[in-house]
Amino acid sequence: MAQNPLFDLNGRTALVTGSSRGLGLAIARGLAQAGAAIALNGRDEERLAATAEVLRSEGARVVPAPFDVTDGGAAARAVERLEAEFGPVDILVNNAGIQQRSPLLEMSEAQWRAVIDTNLTSAFLVARAVAPRMVARRAGKIINICSVMSEVSRPTIANYAAAKGGLKMLTRAMAVEWARHGLQANAIAPGYFMTELNRPLVENPEFNAWICQRTPAGRWGEPHELAGAAVFLASRASDFVNGQVLYVDGGILAAL
């Protein structure tokens, strides 16, 4: 049975921020398996090179694109270099994100700004570097990685929830301004996944039990389980989808 051409990403290039590990790497791998060439981004050049080698060993076309997503100038220069050497960025996945948990009353300005800058402002800065050429080509896919924390919060992650809530609205704002130019801007919102970012939570028996009880699927998500949503939103199958948030959360937001 031939692969459905609607989901075929051959000939497309995807820039995935924060993709040297975790959900970003899983998304990059899923897009590569659908045929996309991957520009892998992260700040740690060694880790990026190692991850690029792993994906190449799996048959992917990969180029490391190391730059700090919170630095607008660095993002613009990196995208310019990438497009000159590797071709147009057809798909942008704004995945870069960090956690710096603290009770709100004790949260420092630095903890607030670091999470807002990395998880929200970076999406504006990198999209600002990529979108003008997408507009000129009248085609482009922007996928922002939100979270169930775009809708709800829990104690100690006010900075993260505010950033992910903002990213949901930035996604809609991008759709409202750029759909007329042939771009589609949407979001994927993961529930609780087994990642490095969440290792302290997975290894906490009480939190782990709570998540398994609170999530209708009764378990944590596995990073590869985000790939299908990413391929859909990166492909022609979503050409009339705009400003949407696709929750991949095991049903947690459906449950009281």
Ligand code: GCO
């Ligand atoms: C936390 C977690 C969550 C998850 C994820 C859920 O501290 O509760 O880090 O924020 O990372 O965002 O989708």
